[in-house]
Amino acid sequence: MDILGEHFNQLNRRHFLSRLSLGVGSLALGNLLGCDSKSGLGGNAQPEAGILDNFHIAPKAKRVIYLFQSGGPSQMDLFDYKPMLRKMHGEELPASVRGEQRLTGMTANQSSFPLAAPMFDFSQYGQSGAWVSNLMPYTAEIADELCYIKTMHTEAINHDPAITFFQTGSQQPGRPSIGSWLSYGLGSDNQNLPTFIVLLSRGAQRPQPIYSRLWGNGFLASLHQGVQFRAGSDPVLYLNNPEGMDAKTRRDVLDHLNELNTKRLQDFGDPEIESRIAQYEMAYRMQTSVPDALDLSDEPDSTFEMYGEEARKPGTYAANCLLARRLAERDVKFVQLYHLGWDQHTDLPREITSQARDTDRASAALVKDLKQRGLLDDTLVVWGGEFGRTNYSQGQLTANNYGRDHHPRCFTVWMAGGGTKPGITYGETDEFSYNIVKDPVHVHDFQATLLHLLGVDHERLTFKHQGRRYRLTDVHGHIVKGVLA
Incomplete structure (x- = not known):
């Protein structure tokens, strides 16, 4: 036997077991692409199924809209009201409060740590009596819809590892993001739009960079990565047909390409080939579904009165919140918004005012809008x-100015709808908003609870990679039962 022939025989032996499963795999692929034995590719597409046959527990939520405020919003200037800071404004933070806790390199060598009271007034709102800063008047209006978690804490002290930790369960890049895990586990409820969509906006203040790996699929099939929608006439890159190519020609090209890829799949059994075929088909369907989702011409003026006129401008935070509602109506499983610009080391009073102005109205409008449509x-x-x-x-404290460094020990996150308790505040920080004194919630606890609300046991949604089984919460995480309705 010649060397080339021996090579192919060895290759075939290596792939023998995977090729045995292609009879079943081709049926799954046919369902994914919406084809049947008579009509072939491009028939009536069905939503993609996830790896889970059934929910682990009865789900409360069908979908998630995650409004990620990148940079680290100041909890004591927005939601965690602490009168002691006003009483001790300008005095040194007691050494007993800070203890031996790690500080960033930006303040570790400061000679003093003067307490900075917020320059903003707080009031209580709704029957829940939630404390909210006057920076957030619209959010204050929906206080009874919100579940405030005052005791979130993390292990990361710098932006990139901290954001990566929240989105993937690890400070090291390379793991699948939350949306990818949900796509892998639960699949899609809409065959014409991606399961996981990402929207970006930015404030005026020195935003920290955001990397596409934050919505990456990691070691999961590339089918599960997030798809970024951009502002402008080309919201998804390379989705439109090239000049001179009509829909029929594109369909013919895809059919022939799918035939080639299917043959390749039969030869090698590489699951990434299945992902490639499915992505081509999804892109073809998105040529119609994406323009429809982004076309705001059917929205009444009352919608823009609710979200604000900024919602008419693609790429703004308000426009992205409105688009998130439209995607939720179309059963997109996970919509991830990133709004950049919350990193206020200096000139915090001016900069946080700008950030709040950008986000407050639209965030509240999204919750109200979902509720009035029966989606919350x-x-x-x-x-x-x-x-x-x-x-x-951080640095000099003056009569009307201050900055604040990173603080992983405690901060505030709010949740609404989807099986959470409305109108509650969970957890308690000390009188300085520095340490947690009751009901801590770790990042992994938050992730476990999010999956639980969607019907997934975080310990049972796993993927074997490089000899071990991985999950979003690694080997940690407890469900925060106190926030469940």
């Missing part, structure tokens, strides 16, 4: 960043 009960809305801010000033 089964849509989980999350608002929060990767960590909080220090109660002491």
Whole structure:
């Protein structure tokens, strides 16, 4: 036997077991692409199924809209009201409060740590009596719809590992993101739009960079990665047909390409080939579904009165919140918004005012809009960043100015709908908003609870990679039962 022939025989032996399963795999692929034995590719597409045959527990939520406030919003300037900070404004943070806790390199060498009281007034709102800063008047109006978690804490002290930790369960890049895990486990409820969609907006203040790996699939099939929708006439790159190509030509090209890929799949059994075929078909269907989802011409003026006129401008936070509602109506499983610009090391009073102005109205409008359309009960809305801010000033404290460093020990996240308790505050921080004194919630606890609300046991949704089984919460995480309705 010649060397080339021996090579192919060895290759075939290596792939023998995977090729045995292609009879079943081709049926699954046919269902994914919406084909039947008579009509072939491109028939009536069905929603993609996830790896789970059934929910582990009865789900409360069908979908998630995650309003991620990148940079670390200051909890004591927005939601965690602490009169002691006003009483001791300008005095040193007691050494007993800070203890031996790690500080970032930006403040570790400060000679003093003067407490900085917020420059904003707080009031209690709704029957729940939630304390909210006057920076967030619209959020204050929906206080009885929100579940405030005051005791979120994380292990990461810098932006990139902290955001990566929240989105993937690890500070090290390379793991699948939350949306990818949900796509892998639960699949899609809409065959014409991605299961996991990402929207970006930015404030005016020195935003930290955001990386596409935050919505990456990691070691899961590439089918499960997030799809970024951009502002402008081309919201999904390379989705439109090239000039001179009509729909029929594109369909013919895809059919022939799918034939080639299917033959390749039969030869090698590589699951990434299945993903490639499915992605081509999804892109073809998205040529119609994406323009429909982004076309706001059917929205009444009352919608823009609710979200604000900024919602008419693609790419703004308000426009992305409105688009998130439209995607929720179309049963997109996971919509991830990132709003950049909350990293206020200096000039915090001016900069946080700008950030709040950008986000407050639209965040509240989204919750109200979902509720009036009957979608809030089964849509989980999350608002929060990767960590909080220090109660002491970074650098010089003046009469009308201060900055705050990163603070992973405690910060505030709110949730609404999707099976969470409305109108409650969970957890308690000390009188300085520095340490947790009751009901701590770790990042892994938050992730476990999110999966639980969607009917998934975080310990049972796993993927074997490089000899071990991975999960979103690694080997940690407890469900926060106190926030469940």
